[in-house]
Amino acid sequence: MAENKSNENWTPKIVGIVCNWCTYAGADLAGISRIQYPPNVRLIRVPCTGRINPFYVFKALQEGADGVLVSGCHPGECHYLTGNLSARRKFNMVKNFLSYIGVEPNRVTFTWCSASEGERFSKVVKGVTEMVKELGPATKLVKKL
Amino acid sequence: MENIEKQLREEAKKLLAGKKVDVVVGYEQGTLPLQTTPCFIENPDDVEKLVWNSYCSQNLAKFAHDIIHQHRESQARVKPEERTKKIVGIVARGCTTRSLIIHLQERQYGRDEIVVLGVPCTGYISKKKIAIAVDGDEILESTVTGDTISLKTAGGEKKVPLGNVLSDSCITCRFNNPLLVDVMIGEAAPAMNPDGEYDDVNAFENLPIEERWQYFTKEMAKCIRCFACRNTCPSCYCKICFAEQSQPTWIGVGVDETDVQMFQMMRIFHMVGRCVDCGSCVEVCPMGVDLRKFLKKLDKDGFELFSHRAGADIDNPPLLSSFLMEDKEDFIYDPE
Ligand code: SF4
Ligand code: SF4
Numbered sequence: 001m002a003e004n005k006s007n008e009n010w011t012p013k014i015v016g017i018v019c020n021w022c023t024y025a026g027a028d029l030a031g032i033s034r035i036q037y038p039p040n041v042r043l044i045r046v047p048c049t050g051r052i053n054p055f056y057v058f059k060a061l062q063e064g065a066d067g068v069l070v071s072g073c074h075p076g077e078c079h080y081l082t083g084n085l086s087a088r089r090k091f092n093m094v095k096n097f098l099s100y101i102g103v104e105p106n107r108v109t110f111t112w113c114s115a116s117e118g119e120r121f122s123k124v125v126k127g128v129t130e131m132v133k134e135l136g137p138a139t140k141l142v143k144k145l
Numbered sequence: 146m147e148n149i150e151k152q153l154r155e156e157a158k159k160l161l162a163g164k165k166v167d168v169v170v171g172y173e174q175g176t177l178p179l180q181t182t183p184c185f186i187e188n189p190d191d192v193e194k195l196v197w198n199s200y201c202s203q204n205l206a207k208f209a210h211d212i213i214h215q216h217r218e219s220q221a222r223v224k225p226e227e228r229t230k231k232i233v234g235i236v237a238r239g240c241t242t243r244s245l246i247i248h249l250q251e252r253q254y255g256r257d258e259i260v261v262l263g264v265p266c267t268g269y270i271s272k273k274k275i276a277i278a279v280d281g282d283e284i285l286e287s288t289v290t291g292d293t294i295s296l297k298t299a300g301g302e303k304k305v306p307l308g309n310v311l312s313d314s315c316i317t318c319r320f321n322n323p324l325l326v327d328v329m330i331g332e333a334a335p336a337m338n339p340d341g342e343y344d345d346v347n348a349f350e351n352l353p354i355e356e357r358w359q360y361f362t363k364e365m366a367k368c369i370r371c372f373a374c375r376n377t378c379p380s381c382y383c384k385i386c387f388a389e390q391s392q393p394t395w396i397g398v399g400v401d402e403t404d405v406q407m408f409q410m411m412r413i414f415h416m417v418g419r420c421v422d423c424g425s426c427v428e429v430c431p432m433g434v435d436l437r438k439f440l441k442k443l444d445k446d447g448f449e450l451f452s453h454r455a456g457a458d459i460d461n462p463p464l465l466s467s468f469l470m471e472d473k474e475d476f477i478y479d480p481e
Contacts, residue, residue: 089451097442101361111480143404
């Protein structure tokens with residue numbers, strides 16, 4: 001990854017952790033509808049945002065992700081009824097804590113995106129890619145291999 | 146203090162003699178000045194060992210948990226109908242009772258497995274502040290009289306106001322009297338000064354982001370990963386800790402500084418809604434890492450965002466295992 005970063009053609013690597021029922025399906029819809037969005041995000045599918053351990057976010061940053069995107073069903077629409085509601089509390093704390101210790105707030109983004117929102121998904125990815133591009137390559141918390 | 150100690154010994158003796166508890170966990174005189182050690186009393190004649198003073202720093206709730214769980218494990222091969230319970234009597238101040246409440250909320254043991262000997266607390270002495278007060282000289286003797294502590298070193302004697310050397314957690318403590326009591330010892334202690342509780346965190350939040358990052362990395366670079374902070378913390382009771390887990394490996398074993406940062410972030414993050422600000426971790430850290438700066442932030446957010454204070458109310462469910470439909474979500478990104 002390091003060689004990429006010294007390069008002026010650097011583009012960010014973003015880890016997207018998304019839930020199976022909404023955002024992953026939303027990404028699928030974006031694909032089927034041939035909506036264009038930047039190829040910088042690598043999706044990891046999990047059953048539910050409630051299943052996402054905040055450690056995943058920390059670990060992604062340590063392993064060299066320039067940005068992390070977490071997305072799931074809108075509140076009230078969780079496939080498991082309330083998984084995203086407990087996740088919301090966790091992520092609120094994660095977001096505040098990361099910026100408290102001095103990590104740029106825009107490195108980590110949380111959002112909701114339902115299965116029917118292919119358009120929104122592409123906008124989210126565009127927006128997040130832009131934000132991370134602006135910040136440049138991640139330097140904080142990154143493990144030197 | 147003497148009265149409290151006397152009463153504490155009497156009550157402990159009563160409990161032990163009446164077989165109401167199997168063991169009393171308390172503090173006894175340590176072998177060095179300024180030091181008390183946790184002690185475990187099973188014989189009613191040993192209660193004279195118990196002390197209660199400003200040197201009692203460690204949160205004892207950890208031991209209630211460990212004793213009960215060790216006992217349960219030892220019962221694993223006993224027929225279910227013959228299994229016994231081990232009842233633990235525990236000397237507990239405000240923060241200790243908050244930790245006990247957390248254990249109860251997390252179903253670590255039953256309310257009938259502990260007997261709480263509540264003691265009023267006026268704060269404990271931070272050994273780090275003492276070391277600063279005497280420029281790191283070895284303390285030969287120390288005595289507390291009223292509001293001053295006199296410290297004898299090879300170079301002479303020094304008197305310091307007690308208020309100057311109390312632990313930071315104690316100065317701004319909101320719950321210095323026990324919140325969960327079976328036997329209350331003595332009268333409730335006067336309130337501390339909780340108004341300034343978040344001053345430190347607020348000041349830190351207002352620093353520029355790069356300065357915050359500098360401070361974080363500087364503090365984390367001190368850590369030698371001895372895990373003393375985890376071992377003393379009553380909320381860190383997992384049998385297998387993520388820090389030592391190998392499948393998956395969360396924390397690399399090398400000397401990379403980010404591995405230490407990860408360890409700390411993850412441990413600290415496990416304290417969301419579970420850190421009672423007892424200061425035990427700060428007190429035991431051999432490297433003087435400013436853990437409280439980061440732990441207190443979670444406490445502040447927990448309260449400001451979700452009106453939750455760790456272990457303050459047994460009927461208020463744990464922060465991360467509850468939610469409201471109307472929880473704040475202004476941090477959620479909207480691409481429109
Ligand atoms: S993290 Fe430290 S201050 Fe908080 S409960 Fe654990 S030992 Fe006490
Ligand atoms: S006690 Fe201090 S040095 Fe030891 S692991 Fe904890 S923070 Fe690091």
